[in-house]
Amino acid sequence: MPESTAQSTQTTSPSSSGTAQFRRETSAKGEFVRQANRFTERITADGSSGRKVEPGRYRLIWSRACPWAHRAAIVRRLLGLEDVISLGTVDPIRDERGWRFSLDPDGRDPVLGVEFLSESYLATDPGYEGRVTVPSLVDERSGLVVTNDYPRITLDLSTEWKAFHKPGAPDLYPEDLRAEIDEVADLIFHDVNNGVYKCGFATTQDAYESAYDALFARLDWLEDRLRGQRYLLGDRLTEADVRLFTTLVRFDAVYHGHFKCNRNKITEMPVLWAYARDLFQTPGIGETVDFDQIKRHYYGTHHMINPTGVVPKGPDTSGWTTPHGRG
Template structure:
């Protein structure tokens, strides 16, 4: 999700409001949506800096969909035209042949004038964006792409736990995933303090929930853990200082810190984290928050590899 132009999304009371997803078509197993799950047909476009895109990177890796769905990584630094493929030779995505993700947006909707966001899934046959609906993307990877999962893939959205997973995800999205943005992009003291209160109240509730259980729902990793992890892994590097979420660092919250390290050290999680991309995106592109563009040298990431004691 792009977060550069936050000033256009604040309410009269100074509260930041997230832009709705424009492309919400689904890719389904039977193709009833108009888009059938088909290996090699679609390209997942992500930024390694973005927590919303990071969810899809982790889920794709956990399910073994790397060969079925190719992945493009954009430059963590946007310019005036948005997410760009400057990490690739000649500044073009080698599969889609485009320089900017916005080109795929305009192929799908020539009148589109909103922000271009990641993750996005693009149809390689048409060059059009199918979906940028980040909550649905990961759920569909778990359910609609099951035929192409590796044989030992985890069930991240088991049917008998879906109601509980959804119930956990709702306040986590509102108060934590989106809550850190509500803190960082607030333009009034009242809006900031309300978001700050919601954030840390939810983190306290999550600490209590996880004190005597390894994962958020059930006995194995689920979609709920993936969604929380991508915010927690960015907390000390970005949100604590840059977004003023500074009651505590993650490393000062013992239960959540151990839980996050447990996930980080699980195959499919830690190797997908790029702290360089994360820090450069947030500290360089948010000019209203960090006008100097200076990227902090810390924190030391070695702590993520220390024993977590939760197994």
């Protein structure tokens, strides 16, 4: 999918911490530019990539707060790969060294033995100076990062790890729909998934308003598309739905206010709100959502946007479990 390659190397705007962990790249026009994925090895069923699918060999590092990592955790659970690929969870609050394992006993990942994900990054590339990101798949034996290529990770879980899917697991990337899934997911990436960040991290009014207009035009398009069908590709849950969900579930809690995406809330868009609740209530999805960690991460680490670090008490999230009427 093209989202992993649409990058830039233009100017950098550091936050108050002044470290690589918190830098945000922007263009000369003040537009947010997402950092390129540094580690892009693949783990394949036949091992032709140099790394072969092997149960118990790899560890998925994620944050409950991060939408890009959240995708991988959802797909892992939907496919029943919990006993095949282990899961390590970082704290939603990063310090100057980035994602940390302070939720674990003694502040170390119990499998990798590291305090910070950056240790694995630097063991893999001692000269690495970019931001450390999740999700990351790490080789448990060597402690080295295999990939942080978030769009490819979930596709490979669906296609290369099929031999280990649970009985009845959904086919999230079926061959007959791949071209359409790629097309829809690419539109969603640019305007919605990354669009909220382009609003939140814009450093000029024009860049912000351009991203804002594209975001809500796409949300209106999605509202219309989903009016007559249950999922983005009809009656089948696919990778595209997972990718959209992780932005929708964060929208009212953080993007609406924190990132200034405030034309309206998702709860004020009847079709998208029902669709989001439908996905939330799907076994394997809603239980991966942690609104507390989501809010603490965004409001507590983006010091350039929220210098006080105060985390809002709202919104009320009880509506996520109300009937959605889309079955």
